[in-house]
Amino acid sequence: MVCRDATCCVSTYINVSMGKLGEFELIQQIRSSFSAPENIQGIGDDCAVIPQQEGYETLVSTDMLMEGVHFLIEDVNPYQLGWKSAAVNFSDIAAMGGEPVGSFLAFSLPKTLSDEWVAQFMEGYQAISKQFGFPLLGGDTTSSLDRLCICVTVLGKTKKGQSRKRNMAQVGDLICVTGTVGDSAGGLDVILNKRERQEDEQWLINRHYLPTPRIPEGMELTQIEGVHAMMDISDGIGSDLRHIMKESNVGAIINITKIPISKQLRRYCETHNLDKYKLATCGGEDYELLFTVSPESENHITVPHTIIGTITEGYELTWEGSDNDYVGFRHF
Numbered sequence: 001m002v003c004r005d006a007t008c009c010v011s012t013y014i015n016v017s018m019g020k021l022g023e024f025e026l027i028q029q030i031r032s033s034f035s036a037p038e039n040i041q042g043i044g045d046d047c048a049v050i051p052q053q054e055g056y057e058t059l060v061s062t063d064m065l066m067e068g069v070h071f072l073i074e075d076v077n078p079y080q081l082g083w084k085s086a087a088v089n090f091s092d093i094a095a096m097g098g099e100p101v102g103s104f105l106a107f108s109l110p111k112t113l114s115d116e117w118v119a120q121f122m123e124g125y126q127a128i129s130k131q132f133g134f135p136l137l138g139g140d141t142t143s144s145l146d147r148l149c150i151c152v153t154v155l156g157k158t159k160k161g162q163s164r165k166r167n168m169a170q171v172g173d174l175i176c177v178t179g180t181v182g183d184s185a186g187g188l189d190v191i192l193n194k195r196e197r198q199e200d201e202q203w204l205i206n207r208h209y210l211p212t213p214r215i216p217e218g219m220e221l222t223q224i225e226g227v228h229a230m231m232d233i234s235d236g237i238g239s240d241l242r243h244i245m246k247e248s249n250v251g252a253i254i255n256i257t258k259i260p261i262s263k264q265l266r267r268y269c270e271t272h273n274l275d276k277y278k279l280a281t282c283g284g285e286d287y288e289l290l291f292t293v294s295p296e297s298e299n300h301i302t303v304p305h306t307i308i309g310t311i312t313e314g315y316e317l318t319w320e321g322s323d324n325d326y327v328g329f330r331h332f
């Protein structure tokens with residue numbers, strides 16, 4: 001939105017052009033490279049129009065990424081940032097077991113960013129949109145006097161009553177995760193310490209900048225009735241599991257030696273004398289799924305996963321299999 005009424009807001013006095021392209025040219029470019037599915041009215045009108053589907057529920061989530069807080073503009077490349085902006089949002093749809101419907105992208109662009117930079121950002125956004133089949137249905141574009149701010153809203157759907165919530169864990173459930181955890185924190189360690197980037201380091205950085213939302217995995221898990229609570233790991237298991245515990249009024253035991261850690265992270269931690277379990281439990285931005293499942297249902301799960309613990313009565317989170325050094329984990 002650009003306000004052109006001088007009595008209404010200050011943007012009248014600010015040149016809103018970004019790079020060489022103006023706002024409308026940029027929107028036009030975005031519109032021409034992101035087409036909406038046939039039955040949906042996407043970019044180009046005052047609102048997107050999405051038909052309701054009987055028997056389904058709509059999932060909606062918004063996340064902001066702020067320069068200096070969520071990413072360092074000097075280090076991230078625009079393609080990665082475009083990818084990640086969509087990925088972290090669709091991870092929330094995956095966490096509910098939802099199927100993506102579409103996304104909305106609002107950004108405030110500092111004038112220092114070139115048209116080429118924005119084009120590459122959109123390329124990354126488009127690559128992940130194509131891979132997972134979610135159209136970009138609208139958004140907003142403004143200039144920023146200072147930093148880059150990106151806000152993505154995502155829509156998804158599940159069959160009525162099928163979404164998996166944080167309050168659904170039951171005592172006796174097994175606690176499971178998809179993939180490996182701690183890689184993203186490892187990648188961030190490479191970046192922050194400006195380590196030499198060989199194969200392992202690059203792999204870890206890609207896990208940090210190009211995370212994969214576990215959309216098909218989440219959808220498949222909702223097919224199994226015994227899969228109860230689910231969420232995505234954005235702040236580390238140690239922190240995220242507490243959300244499930246609090247919402248479900250349960251406790252948990254985690255066997256720290258069962259936590260799945262990639263060979264790349266193991267090697268990296270050995271080389272640099274880092275605590276891999278600390279990265280795996282306290283590091284964020286893995287965007288893997290954390291879920292609880294009844295023991296009878298667990299062997300029906302075809303999605304690759306690792307059992308790392310059990311839901312218990314009470315409110316405590318207990319770490320098993322750790323030596324005394326890990327007591328401190330409880331404070332995270």
Ligand code: ADP
Binds near residue numbers: 043044106138140
């Ligand atoms: P309005 O002033 O009515 O909000 P805009 O000029 O902001 O309209 O937007 C025109 C159209 O372009 C709308 O359909 C809007 O959703 C879409 N749009 C604007 N910015 C973006 C963007 N960054 N990404 C995708 N669609 C966008």
Ligand code: MG
Binds near residue numbers: 001140
């Ligand atoms: Mg607008």
